[in-house]
Amino acid sequence: KGNHWGYGQENGPDVWHKNYPVALGSRQSPIDIPRQVSHDPSLGPIVLDYDHCTSINISNNGHSVVVYFDDTDDRSVIHGGPLENPYRLKQFHFHWGGKGCDGSEHTVAGNSYASELHLVHWNAVKYKSFDHAAAAPDGLAVVGIFLETGDDHRWLHTITDAMYMVKYKGSVTDFKGFNPKCLLPSSLHYWTYLGSLTTPPLHESVTWILLKDPIAVSEKQLGKFRLLQFTGEEEDQRSRMENNFRPPQPLKGRRIRSSN
């Protein structure tokens, strides 16, 4: 398996470019969102049509905890905002820090949040599969939501309660009937820019839509994320899944736009 990528000293973000040279490309993610961003009045609201969404399972892929959705039709899509087509929901996952440390990927005026939720969508109008879309410049749209520590999040429990079932890399368990609409903040105001996957293969195929308002989750709920392991059950060395975030990358002249 060779030196598979990860978040450790030997295989972390600083060396990903060795196997994935696009890591040094011109539209890499995440980025820092500066204090002043140009407001674009032509940017309409983002619309999340998740009412008939169908979650399938929850899994540990060795890098994060992922909830997959049935994307065989347009039952859960986002449209509007900067998007020319509707994009189908494929999965969502999280990035987080260690105890007491922040772990978001994007930062706002240099500040990190405790965690970041990514809702991953693909352009099924133009591309015949997620993998094809993931390699195309307008193939993916990822909605990023910041998590800050505060009160318990009443709906996050269903996800954190399922985590003990997917503690080890490669584990998966049924997870039906979850609608991620319950994880959205009250306002859908957003920043948008053209970027990439934040993990290898780091494809430069993502229209990023970052919601400005964070959601609150408790320290106790975040602690349950850290019960997950990067490693499989059969591997002897334990390694707690935490700090699975890539730091901000150079903007390289890109424009970031703000909805109203």
Ligand SMILES: NCCOCCOCCNC(=O)c1ccc(S(N)(=O)=O)cc1
């Ligand atoms: N393996 C060949 C085809 O490659 C397809 C694309 O990679 C598939 C696996 N990765 C992802 O789907 C993937 C999806 C979202 C994000 S992120 N953190 O940018 O939201 C990072 C990675």
Ligand SMILES: [Zn+2]
């Ligand atoms: Zn992500």
